[in-house]
Amino acid sequence: MAWMIWVGALLTLFGVALLVYCIMAALKAKKLGGSDDEIRARLQKVVPLNLLALMTSALGLAAVTVGIILG
Incomplete structure (x- = not known):
């Protein structure tokens, strides 16, 4: 699930x-x-x-978290 961590990091950035x-x-x-x-x-x-930016950051952090848990 390393790809999910990287995608989440990119979304967060x-x-x-x-x-x-x-x-x-x-x-x-x-x-x-x-x-x-x-x-x-x-x-x-x-x-x-601003709302789009907050949602994108939250989804990215969620993807990183899920990637870490599943990885």
């Missing part, structure tokens, strides 16, 4: 990279400023990507 991107996008949205509604609109565009 991809999810973490997406999380870093979401953090950078949120910081950029706050830096650009504007009214509260404009900032909220920019941040709401990042929320679905």
Whole structure:
């Protein structure tokens, strides 16, 4: 089950990279400023990507755990 560990690790790294991107996008949205509604609109565009990143990381960690248990 070594392949499952490697696939899980790659998924986890991809999810973490997406999380870093979401953090950078949120910081950029706050830096650009504007009214509260404009900032909220920019941040709401990042929320679905943030949820995808968290889900990808969780699935990757689950795959690593299952690979270790079965390996």
